[in-house]
Amino acid sequence: MAARITEDQIWAWLEAVPDPEIPVISVVDLGVIRGVEVSGDDVKVTITPTYSGCPAMAVIAMDIETALARQGVTRLNLETRIAPPWTTDWLSEKGRARLEEFGIAPPQAAGGPERCPRCGSAAVEKVSQFGSTPCKAQWRCTDCLEPFDYFKCI
Amino acid sequence: MDHLFEFLLRQGDNALVLGHRTSEWCGIAPALEEDIALTNTALDLIGQTQLWLGYAAEVEGKGRSTNDLAFLRDAYDFKNLLMLEVPNADFGRTLARQFFFDAFQVPWLDALQASTDTRVAEIAAKSLKEARYHLERSSATVIALGDGTEDSNRRLQAAVDYLWPYTGEVFEDDATDRAMAGSGVAPLPSDLRTQWENVVSDTMMAACLARPESQFAHKGGRTGVRHTEHLGHMLATMQVLQRSHPGAAW
Numbered sequence: 444m445a446a447r448i449t450e451d452q453i454w455a456w457l458e459a460v461p462d463p464e465i466p467v468i469s470v471v472d473l474g475v476i477r478g479v480e481v482s483g484d485d486v487k488v489t490i491t492p493t494y495s496g497c498p499a500m501a502v503i504a505m506d507i508e509t510a511l512a513r514q515g516v517t518r519l520n521l522e523t524r525i526a527p528p529w530t531t532d533w534l535s536e537k538g539r540a541r542l543e544e545f546g547i548a549p550p551q552a553a554g555g556p557e558r559c560p561r562c563g564s565a566a567v568e569k570v571s572q573f574g575s576t577p578c579k580a581q582w583r584c585t586d587c588l589e590p591f592d593y594f595k596c597i
Numbered sequence: 598m599d600h601l602f603e604f605l606l607r608q609g610d611n612a613l614v615l616g617h618r619t620s621e622w623c624g625i626a627p628a629l630e631e632d633i634a635l636t637n638t639a640l641d642l643i644g645q646t647q648l649w650l651g652y653a654a655e656v657e658g659k660g661r662s663t664n665d666l667a668f669l670r671d672a673y674d675f676k677n678l679l680m681l682e683v684p685n686a687d688f689g690r691t692l693a694r695q696f697f698f699d700a701f702q703v704p705w706l707d708a709l710q711a712s713t714d715t716r717v718a719e720i721a722a723k724s725l726k727e728a729r730y731h732l733e734r735s736s737a738t739v740i741a742l743g744d745g746t747e748d749s750n751r752r753l754q755a756a757v758d759y760l761w762p763y764t765g766e767v768f769e770d771d772a773t774d775r776a777m778a779g780s781g782v783a784p785l786p787s788d789l790r791t792q793w794e795n796v797v798s799d800t801m802m803a804a805c806l807a808r809p810e811s812q813f814a815h816k817g818g819r820t821g822v823r824h825t826e827h828l829g830h831m832l833a834t835m836q837v838l839q840r841s842h843p844g845a846a847w
Contacts, residue, residue: 495723496644526719528726531712571630572734573637581630597726 448516453473453479453486460510463502464576470503475593477524486511487520491529494577531596542594548582550596559584560591600776601714603676604658604783606666607773607819608720609649610677613667614828615698616642617835618685627688634734638695641727648720668839672829679818680763682828689742689752694760696739699732700796701767706788713781736800743804754806765814767793 457479460470470476470490480501488507492500504521511519531550534542539549546565553559558565564586571581574592583590619639626632651663661669675682681698685691705727709721742749768790770778777783801808817823838845 469707492723492729494641495648496640496642498640525723528719528723552792571634572730573630573634575633577637577640581633595730597730 448481448484448486448514450479450481453481453488453516456510456514457488457507460503460506462499463506464499465542465545465547467541468534468538470507470536472538472541474529474531474535474538475500475503485518485520486516487522489522489524491524493529495525497577499576505539529597531594534594546591547579548591548593550594552596554596556582556591556593559587559589561589562587598773599656600773601782602653603773604777605649605653605656605717607676609646609653610675611681611698612642612649612724612787614675614677614831615648615681615695616640616746617644617831618681619695621685622691631688638731638734641731644672645720645724645727646725652716652720664839668836671839672824672832675828675832676819676821677828678763678766679815679825682818682825682831683760683763684827686756686759687752689749690743690756690759692738693753693756694733695731695762696735696800697764697797699728700791700800701789702728704792705784705786708784708789711828712783717782726753730799736796739800739806740804743806750805753793753804757801757806758809758841761809762811762813763815765812766816766818769814769816769819771820793820 450592457476458469458471462468462470462473476488477491480487497514508519542549543560546560548560556567559567562584564584566585567582568585570583574581578595580595582593616639619635622635625799626635647663650666654661654666658815678693706721706725710718712718743753768787770787774785778785800809
């Protein structure tokens with residue numbers, strides 16, 4: 444490798460790895476990257492699962508390995524850590540904005556979406572506590588009548 | 598007997614057996630939303646299984662993997678509560694069981710967060726978030742069905758009456774529980790009984806359901822001494838791939 448890799452460089456490369464199920468946000472925006480350490484040519488990346496059984500975690504690990512390998516990182520140690528447990532507080536501000544643009548209401552401490560991601564109305568109701576992925580619930584807007592995903596707050 | 602290994606098997610087997618039972622609804626639940634909810638709940642439980650049995654395999658130290666523990670043990674080596682292995686029957690029994698389990702699991706995992714065993718505390722903290730979400734849904738659904746139509750109330754009451762004699766097993770302390778309490782790994786299950794009963798009573802009252810009087814408790818699941826006939830049938834389905842094609846992977 445010509446130049447020495449820096450931790451900032453690794454973070455920047457990880458910024459370009461999309462979440463496999465919600466590709467508008469990156470794995471960094473999702474808050475699952477808990478640490479990056481570089482020591483010579485050795486790179487250690489620590490990730491944490493969103494939900495303990497989320498099947499996307501295996502894909503995320505593979506995508507990280509592939510993306511870093513493409514940049515010439517050959518000595519990667521990918522570690523999984525469960526403590527402290529992932530929380531939606533770790534979603535980046537950019538990630539929250541992207542989710543909403545994409546039609547997924549971002550998590551709110553109040554336990555439900557602030558507004559419909561399509562028309563902006565606050566008149567929303569829950570359809571189901573669960574949705575198309577472990578991290579989402581189904582809601583609907585009673586003004587524009589569109590159903591939408593809500594990113595569960597945990 | 599290694600009490601910590603035994604303790605971890607109990608946690609993992611509870612999650613695995615209920616996770617598998619719940620996954621049996623995938624594709625056949627009464628409504629699409631419920632199908633998705635049940636399948637997501639199953640997924641959380643299988644994820645928790647990987648954490649508990651993964652640690653159990655390490656503690657055992659005999660080279661068995663998480664998958665070996667899940668797919669290559671026989672019924673008498675499983676240490677789950679009997680309540681979790683009985684068939685789903687209808688949607689009412691499935692949700693009543695989930696509620697009885699969640700109502701225990703939330704205070705239990707909450708207490709385990711203070712475990713002297715760091716790994717146990719970490720797994721509990723991770724699982725607790727999911728368990729709280731499950732309890733929110735299972736208690737709300739039990740109330741909606743119990744306080745619903747004549748038919749849904751009748752089904753829920755039948756489910757409660759059927760499951761009730763299985764709930765007592767949760768609080769039967771034994772040598773493993775006392776060893777875990779002694780070393781500060783976990784509280785005694787019996788210490789949580791009052792808390793569980795209060796939540797259950799409140800929810801059942803709101804659900805217009807009668808709480809059974811019987812104190813009789815079926816036992817033998819968490820010790821592995823006497824499982825119901827149903828576990829073997831469930832394992833036959835769950836383990837068939839690894840039994841027929843040992844080591845198969847994808």
